[in-house]
Amino acid sequence: MGIATTLLGSRAVAALTAPHGVDRYLEMFNPMWAATEVRARVVDIHRENPDAVGSAPVATLTLQPTATWRGHRAGQYVQVGVELPGTARRMTRCFSISSAASLPGERFTLTIRAHDEGQVSRFLVNEARPGQMLHLSQAEGDFTLHESAATPTNNRLLMISGGSGITPVMSQLRTLLRDGYDGHAGRKVTFLHFARSTEDQIFADELAAIAAADNGVDVHLRHGDQRFSEFELRRLVPDFKDTDTWACGPAGLIELVRAAYADSPRLRVEFFKPPAIAAGSAEGDVSFARTGASAENSGATLLEQAEALGLRPEFGCRMGICFTCTSRKTEGTVRNVLTGEESSLPEEDIRICVSAPVGDCVVDL
Amino acid sequence: MATMTAPRTVRTKKRATVAATDPKSPNLTADQLEEFGNELDALRQRVFADLGEADAAYIRMIVKRQQQFEIAGRALFYLPPAWPLAVAALSISKILENMEIGHNVMHGQYDWMGDPKLNSRIYDWDTMAPGENWKYGHNYIHHTYTNILGKDRDIGYGILRMDEDQKWHPAYLGNPLYAFLLMVFFEEGVALHDLEIDRIRTGERTWEQTKKVGKPIIRKVSKQVLKDYLLFPALTGPLFLSTLAGNAVANVIRNIWAFNIIFCGHFPAGVATFTEEECENESRGHWYYRQLLGSANITGGRLFHILSGNLSHQIEHHLFPDLPARRYPELSVEVKALCEKYGIEYNTGRLSKQLFSVARKICRLALPTRRTPAPAPVPVADDPLAA
Numbered sequence: 001m002g003i004a005t006t007l008l009g010s011r012a013v014a015a016l017t018a019p020h021g022v023d024r025y026l027e028m029f030n031p032m033w034a035a036t037e038v039r040a041r042v043v044d045i046h047r048e049n050p051d052a053v054g055s056a057p058v059a060t061l062t063l064q065p066t067a068t069w070r071g072h073r074a075g076q077y078v079q080v081g082v083e084l085p086g087t088a089r090r091m092t093r094c095f096s097i098s099s100a101a102s103l104p105g106e107r108f109t110l111t112i113r114a115h116d117e118g119q120v121s122r123f124l125v126n127e128a129r130p131g132q133m134l135h136l137s138q139a140e141g142d143f144t145l146h147e148s149a150a151t152p153t154n155n156r157l158l159m160i161s162g163g164s165g166i167t168p169v170m171s172q173l174r175t176l177l178r179d180g181y182d183g184h185a186g187r188k189v190t191f192l193h194f195a196r197s198t199e200d201q202i203f204a205d206e207l208a209a210i211a212a213a214d215n216g217v218d219v220h221l222r223h224g225d226q227r228f229s230e231f232e233l234r235r236l237v238p239d240f241k242d243t244d245t246w247a248c249g250p251a252g253l254i255e256l257v258r259a260a261y262a263d264s265p266r267l268r269v270e271f272f273k274p275p276a277i278a279a280g281s282a283e284g285d286v287s288f289a290r291t292g293a294s295a296e297n298s299g300a301t302l303l304e305q306a307e308a309l310g311l312r313p314e315f316g317c318r319m320g321i322c323f324t325c326t327s328r329k330t331e332g333t334v335r336n337v338l339t340g341e342e343s344s345l346p347e348e349d350i351r352i353c354v355s356a357p358v359g360d361c362v363v364d365l
Numbered sequence: 366m367a368t369m370t371a372p373r374t375v376r377t378k379k380r381a382t383v384a385a386t387d388p389k390s391p392n393l394t395a396d397q398l399e400e401f402g403n404e405l406d407a408l409r410q411r412v413f414a415d416l417g418e419a420d421a422a423y424i425r426m427i428v429k430r431q432q433q434f435e436i437a438g439r440a441l442f443y444l445p446p447a448w449p450l451a452v453a454a455l456s457i458s459k460i461l462e463n464m465e466i467g468h469n470v471m472h473g474q475y476d477w478m479g480d481p482k483l484n485s486r487i488y489d490w491d492t493m494a495p496g497e498n499w500k501y502g503h504n505y506i507h508h509t510y511t512n513i514l515g516k517d518r519d520i521g522y523g524i525l526r527m528d529e530d531q532k533w534h535p536a537y538l539g540n541p542l543y544a545f546l547l548m549v550f551f552e553e554g555v556a557l558h559d560l561e562i563d564r565i566r567t568g569e570r571t572w573e574q575t576k577k578v579g580k581p582i583i584r585k586v587s588k589q590v591l592k593d594y595l596l597f598p599a600l601t602g603p604l605f606l607s608t609l610a611g612n613a614v615a616n617v618i619r620n621i622w623a624f625n626i627i628f629c630g631h632f633p634a635g636v637a638t639f640t641e642e643e644c645e646n647e648s649r650g651h652w653y654y655r656q657l658l659g660s661a662n663i664t665g666g667r668l669f670h671i672l673s674g675n676l677s678h679q680i681e682h683h684l685f686p687d688l689p690a691r692r693y694p695e696l697s698v699e700v701k702a703l704c705e706k707y708g709i710e711y712n713t714g715r716l717s718k719q720l721f722s723v724a725r726k727i728c729r730l731a732l733p734t735r736r737t738p739a740p741a742p743v744p745v746a747d748d749p750l751a752a
Contacts, residue, residue, distance in 0.1 A: 015592050016600075019462070019491050024482065025432060081479075088421035090479035316505030319652070321686050323473035323485050324505055339410045349476060349486075 005067060008035035031133050034066040038136040042128055048111065052200040058164060059125040060098060060111045065136060067105045072139030074101045074175035075168040075246065075270075080110070081135035084123055090135070092347065093120040096167035096248070096270075097139065100174040111202060113164040143246065143270040145172040155187060155244055158237055160228070160257055162194040162249025166202050168270060169193075169246055173210070173217065183216010190237050192220045194228060194253065228253055230260035242266060284359035289330060291365060301337060302327075302352035306365055313352060313365050320354035327352050332361030393654065393707060401707055402650030408699055409685050412692050420689045421478050427465050427671070428483075434458035438615070442601050442608040455615035457672075460622050462491045464674025465690065471496055472504060474689045493556035493589045495581035502559045508686050512631065512638045512659030519631065520638065522547065522554065523563040526730040528638050533733040540731035551620035556582050622672070625720060626663070630679035633661045633722040635712050656683035657704070662697070662713035669716075670694060680711065 007013065013022050013035070026033035032041060044062035049055070072078070081092040098111035114125035145157075157176075159169040173191060183189065191210075195201045201221060211219035220236060222228075233240050241264045247257045254271040261267040286305050287294035293309040303325055306313050316324030320338055326349050333344040334355040342358060343350075352363065393401065438455030441447040467490025469475070475483040482488070489496035502518065510516035514530055521527040525544055526537040547554045559578050564570045593616065598609040637658040644655065663669075663677040670677050670693075678693035681700055688696070704711040714722075 012596065015588060016596055018588065018592060019467070019489055020428070020432065020482065024428070025436070028429065028432060083421070083478075083480075086418065088416075088418040088478060092479070316501070317509040319509070319649075321508055322500070322504040323476065323687070324500070326473070326476075326486060338406065339413065341410075341414075349484075 005035060032064075032066055034068045036068060038066055038068045038138060040065040040069070040134045040136050042130055042132040042134065043107070044130060045125075045128060048202045049200050052197065055196050055200045056114045056116065057125050058111065058113045058200075058202055060109050061124060061128070062107055062109050063134065063136075064107050065105065069102075069105055069136070070138050071103045071106060072097050072101060072108060073144040074172040075144040076139040076141045076171075077143075077168070078110070078139050079137035080120065080124070082120060082123060082128075082132075084119060085127075091120045091345070092135070093118070094140075095121075096171070098167040098170050098174075100171060100178045111164065111167045111170070141270070143168055143248065143268055145175065145246070156237070157187070157189045158192070158240060158243045158245040159190070160192045160233075160245065160247040160249070160253075162228075162253040163196070164202065165249030165253070165271070166193055166195075168248050170203060172246065177210065177215065177217070181215075187216065189217045190220070190243075191217060192222070192233070192236065194222045194226065194249070196224070198223050228256045228260075230256075233260060244268075246270075284332075284357065284361065286357050286360075287362045288365040289362055297357050297359070297361065299356060301354060301356050302334070302350070302361070302363055305357075306352065306363070311365060315353055318353045320351050323351060325352045326350070328364040329355075330362045330364055333358040334361060393650075393709075395648070395650075397707065398648060398650030398654060400650070401703070402648065402653050404703055405653045405684060405700075406649070408696065408703075409688065412685070412688055412696060416477060416689065420475075420691065421480075423691050424466070424470075424475055424478075424483060424689070427461060431458050431461040431466060434461065439597060442597075442604060442611055445604065445607060448607060448611060452611045452614050452618070455611065456618040456622075459491060459615055459619040460672055463619060463623055464626070464676060465671055466674075467491065468674050468676070469690045471500055473687050489585070491589075493552050493582075493586045494558070495556070495585040497581055498559040498578055499555070504686070508683065510644075511656055511683060512636070513641055513644050513655075514638050515641060518558070518561065522558055523561060524554075525727065527632050527726065529730070529734045530638060531730075533730075538731050541728050544727045548621055548624040549617060551624040552616060556586060625716075626673045626676050628723045629663050629716065629719040630660055630676055630682075632726055633712065633714070633719045634726065635710065636661050653684055654709070656680070657700075657709060657711075659683065660712070661719060662711075663716050663719050664713055665716060680713075 008022050008026070017025055022035045023037050026035060027039075031039065040063040042061050043064050046060045046062075048058040048060055052058075075096075077094045077096045079092050079094050081090050083090050095110045095112055097108050099107075099109040102108045110124075112121050112124050114122045116122075159172065161169045169191070173189065176189065181187075181189075191207075193201075193207075198204070201207070201223065207219050207221065210217055218236070237243055241261055243266060245257075245261070245267045246269075247254060247267060248270040251271050254269050257267065258269065284297045285294055286297045286302065288306060288309065288311060291311055293306075293311060295305065295309055298305055298308070300308070303313060303315055303318070313327065314324055316322035318325075320336075329346075329348050329350045331346055333342055334350055335342045335358050337354050337356050350363075352365075434454045435458040438451050438453075438458055441451030441454060444451075467488065470483050470488045471485050471490065473485035476485050485500070507517055507519045512520065514520060514528060521531060524547060526533065526540055560575060560582065561570055561578075565575055593612040594609055597612060598605040601608040637655075639655055639659070644651070647655070657680055660679040660683045662680050663673070665673075665677055675690035675693045676682055678690070678697055681693035681696045682690065684700065685693075685696065701711050703709075
C-alpha cells in the first residue's frame, strides 16, 4: 500500500491526471480508493440516548476511513462533508472524534447530537445508514492531550465538559485508559461532566464502568439544574488553577470555567459557536476577520462596506457574474441583492458584490 | 487590477450602432428596458431556485464520460492500428473537458454545489490558458463589456478585424490567414490572449502587468507540454512519436471545434457592437439587451449542444453566465418568447449558416470598408441608459 500510495500521490501522476487529479479516477472504480483526499464509509450507527425525552438524539457513527487517513490525536476534530439528499449541495461541518487516538487508516468514531438547526448533524444522526460515504479532512485542532500513558510525570489531569462537548475529552480518557495509564502513580484524572438529564447522558454505561474500576479516574456526573461553580470545582480539585485542564462544551459553560481559571495557562478550551440569529434588518455589525476591520452594518453590499472601511478586496464586474470577488462568509446571514434570497449557512462562499448582510455578519477579508 | 484604462479605439461621436447594423432591432424606451430586465431577472431567479440533484448528477455524469473517453484514448495509443480511434476518443475527451466542464465550471456555474472539485476558484482546465488569467479576461472583461468596442478584447482578440468600426489597416489584409492560424493554434492563442501583446506594443500595458500575467502562462504551458508531449508519449515507450503525434492532433481537433463554436457565438452577421458612450452608467435592462444583441445561437441536436458546452446557446449563456449550461435549452424557449414580445431579433441558425456568415465577415473585413451612405441615424432610445 505504501509504495502504491506514494506513487499515486506523486507529482508525475498528478500531471498525468490533470485537471481532475488521480482521486477522480480512483473513485470511478471504488469509492474507498484515494491517493490524496480522505473519505470514509459509515460502518455503524449507534443511538446513545434512546430514552431521552425532549432533547435532541445523539448517535455514535463508526467510520472506516480511506488509507489516506493519517490518524488522529485524542481531542482533535475532523471536517465532515456530505451531499444532503434533495439539494445536492455539499455541506461541511466540524465534529470532534470520540474514539481513542487512531493510527493511519484506522477506524474511529464521531458522536454527534442532532441539533434542530443543524442540517448536517440531523442528517448524520437520523438519516444516514451504514454504507454512506463522507468527505473528510485530516484530523485538525490542538485541543489535544500531549501526555501519553507512558509520560513519566506526576501531573494531575482535569477534564470538564458539557453536553456533546464530552466527545473530545472522552477520546482523551479512552486513549489514556487504552494505553495503560496508571492512576496509582499519583496522576489522578478528574472527569467532570454536565448533562441535561440521566437519560440524556452520553456514554453512561462506559462512564459507570470507568468510575467503578480501580484506575485512578474520578468521574463526576452532574445532571439537570446542577451548574458549574468554582466553589464545587475547588472542592473536587483544590489546586485546579495549577492542574492541566481541558474544557469543552457550550459557550455558557466555557465562560464560567474561564472566569474561574482567570488567566491560568493550564486551561485549554474548545466550545461550540452559538448559532447566528438573523435579525431581519440591516442593523448589526459587519466584521472582516482577516483585517480585523468592523463597522455598523449600513445595509450596502459587503463589497461596498469593505471598501468604505478602506479594504481593497478583489473585484471584477460588480454585478454578480464574474466570481472575482468571491469570499468566505464565516458567520451571519446575507441577502442576494439581485434575487432577494437570504442565506445563513456558516462557512459559505459568497459574491460580496451582490451580497448585503442581514444583521451581524463576519467575512474572511 | 484595473488594466482597463485607455481604450484602443477612441470614439467621440455617439453612434446608433444597433440601428445601423440591425434595423430590425427596436428602440426600447428606458421603461421598456427596465421591464425587460425585470422579466429576465425573474427567469434567472426561477431557474436558480430550482437547481439541485438533476444538475449535480448531470455534471458528474459528464465528468465521468469525459474521464472514460480520456482513459480509452490514452490506452488505445498502445495499439498502433487503433491510432485513429485513440485520437478520436482523446479529442472527444478534450472537447468535453474544455467546453461543457472547464468553461462552465470556471464560470462558477456549479459553485453552489460546494464541491471543491467543481469549484470555479479551484478548477483549472485542460488547456494552455491558465484559469486565473482566463477568468479575468473572459468572466470579467468579456462578459461584463460584451461587444463594447475598445473594451471587449474578444472582438477580434487583438489580431483580427471583426467589426466595421475597427479602423482598417493594411495588416488586416491577412485577416483570413490570421483567422485560420488562430483556429489551428487556438489553445496557444487563448493562452497568449491575456498578455495583450498589441497593448504592450503601444505602451498601454506595463512590464509589471505583463509579468503578472506571463508567469502563470509559462507555468501552465509547461504543465500541458509535459503531459501531452513528454509523459504520455514516454509511457508508451517505443511508440513515443506516434503517441506524441496523436496528442497533438487531438489538441488541434479540439482547437478547431472550439474556435468554430466560439466564433459563431459573437461574429455572425446581425450581431451588434456598442460604443463605450452607449454603455456608460448602463441599466441592468440595457446590459441584458446588449448581451442579447451581441450574441448568436447555433441550432442542433442534444449531442451537438453537449459537445459545444451548450455555448450553442451563446445568447442564454451571455444573459445568465452563472447558471448551469444544461439549463440553456429550456431557458431559450422563454428568452425567445420575450424577444418576440419586445420585438428584439433572436439571432440563431444552423452551424453551416453561422459559419458561412462568420467566414464571409472575416474575408470582407480584410478590405477597407466602403463608405456607403449610412442609414439615417436612429437613436437606440430616447435615453436608453437612464433607468
